Amino acid sequence: MLSKNKIKLINSLNLKKFRDETNMFIAEGTKLINDLSVTFHCELLVVTPEWLENNTPIRTKELLEVNFEEFKKISNQKNPQGILAVFGKATDIALSLEEIGSELSLALDEIQDPGNMGTIIRIADWFGIKHIFASQTSADAFAPKVVQASMGALARVQVQEVDLENFLLPLKDKLPIYGTFLKGENIYTTPLSSNGIIVLGNEGNGISPAIEKLVTERLFIPNYPPGNTTSESLNVSVAAALVCAEFRRRLK
Amino acid sequence: MLSKNKIKLINSLNLKKFRDETNMFIAEGTKLINDLSVTFHCELLVVTPEWLENNTPIRTKELLEVNFEEFKKISNQKNPQGILAVFGKATDIALSLEEIGSELSLALDEIQDPGNMGTIIRIADWFGIKHIFASQTSADAFAPKVVQASMGALARVQVQEVDLENFLLPLKDKLPIYGTFLKGENIYTTPLSSNGIIVLGNEGNGISPAIEKLVTERLFIPNYPPGNTTSESLNVSVAAALVCAEFRRRLK
Numbered sequence A, B: 001m002l003s004k005n006k007i008k009l010i011n012s013l014n015l016k017k018f019r020d021e022t023n024m025f026i027a028e029g030t031k032l033i034n035d036l037s038v039t040f041h042c043e044l045l046v047v048t049p050e051w052l053e054n055n056t057p058i059r060t061k062e063l064l065e066v067n068f069e070e071f072k073k074i075s076n077q078k079n080p081q082g083i084l085a086v087f088g089k090a091t092d093i094a095l096s097l098e099e100i101g102s103e104l105s106l107a108l109d110e111i112q113d114p115g116n117m118g119t120i121i122r123i124a125d126w127f128g129i130k131h132i133f134a135s136q137t138s139a140d141a142f143a144p145k146v147v148q149a150s151m152g153a154l155a156r157v158q159v160q161e162v163d164l165e166n167f168l169l170p171l172k173d174k175l176p177i178y179g180t181f182l183k184g185e186n187i188y189t190t191p192l193s194s195n196g197i198i199v200l201g202n203e204g205n206g207i208s209p210a211i212e213k214l215v216t217e218r219l220f221i222p223n224y225p226p227g228n229t230t231s232e233s234l235n236v237s238v239a240a241a242l243v244c245a246e247f248r249r250r251l252k
Helices: A004-012 A016-022 A030-036 A049-054 A068-072 A097-101 A114-126 A144-150 A164-168 A236-249 B004-012 B016-022 B030-036 B049-054 B068-072 B097-101 B114-126 B144-150 B164-168 B236-249
Strands: A024-028 A042-047 A063-065 A083-088 A104-109 A131-135 A158-162 A177-186 A196-201 A217-220 B024-028 B041-047 B062-065 B083-088 B104-109 B131-135 B158-162 B177-186 B196-201 B217-220
Touching (some): A004 A083, A016 A024, A024 A144, A030 A083, A030 A144, A042 A049, A104 A114, A104 A164, A114 A144, A114 A236, A114 B236, A177 A236, A236 B236, B004 B016, B004 B083, B016 B024, B024 B030, B104 B164, B104 B236, B114 B144, B158 B164, B177 B236, B196 B236
Parallel strands (some): A042 A063, A104 A131, A104 A196, B104 B196, B131 B158
Antiparallel strands (some): B024 B083, B041 B083
């Protein structure tokens, strides 16, 4: 049986305010929870008897078994698997300029769609990018929709919320800051550094003027046939993938 | 004033059954509707007085002006722009084997998420791919969510619903049929044809066994660092973009 307080706690974690206050977030599904448990401590695991019959729970501070009807009160899924975890967020470790400067990282300038946010975290994971710096105006990486869309990649990629302009300002003269634009250098033929920051812009408006000023290298992803002007844009996560792939390909 | 019949007609177009029956679909937003009007005939345009004050309507069989309260009854958007169009679908022109064989096209094996579907149509548009063949189990290209996510690319890319297995069967011996797998040839180093079909698989299950049998070339998108086995997969639209980009890059 789930107490009213537990239901209230879990449902409150759908809101950023409470995730920030408690430093906790929720995830659903066997595989996702297993993947996340490698990095995050499980504070509370809620499962149905049906789930428990066929699976072994991860290590958790508290385990609660509730029937499916009860479970639906806390689930955000259309077809709940019968397992939900409350995880404690890992503490952000502030990186030095030198550490940031030695890596290739992503900076998100107001990525608003949780699906895009999750997809970008998966892309970072695929291409071995360890750090994402997200503007405070971006979707929260620990929102349930983002957590689900990231498919466990959150366990391997650190997403840090920053004041993006003030974050990039001291980096501008130390390492390349890349952005994609319709007018830029062809990414396939321009030299690319093995370190630096790739800025990804808002779904509707692209990179904001204040951040664009801090971009030192303007890249263009070629469309086809060359010079084709009818196709106007790519989804931001698609652009992210094409850019990350090209940076990593150069390192062979 | 919108008659009850008009409201009923428009809302019915949220369902595939009625889109198929009437051969019509709906779209919202000034830019999207302008883009689509290049290819599709507008049967009915519904606008608010506020919209009409600032914009010029496209050519349409019927124009209706309704107040914002009325407009909200037919809109699927959180923040409606005050313009909705009912378009007639273009008639599918059956392509000959020779025509299909001379191009690079996409085949969708149960792409279920409307957002992915729309993103894939945009990707095809960006890379000058004119035809998408979608299994009957895929999301409908004319579903409102897909239309909105495709951002006008539907005007330039023809999406045709097919029985995918029977469609691919006679093509198998005539042109390469590509698919991406975790075990396949590195897409950056394997030869790629300028024509052929790229198969994209379901979000959760990948390419189905029946279709996998028809794939003649298995491709792998390298992750980083090479041999990294923790990152397991890419979103299907992200994989689509990486594959299309590589095919087109070879044509330079």
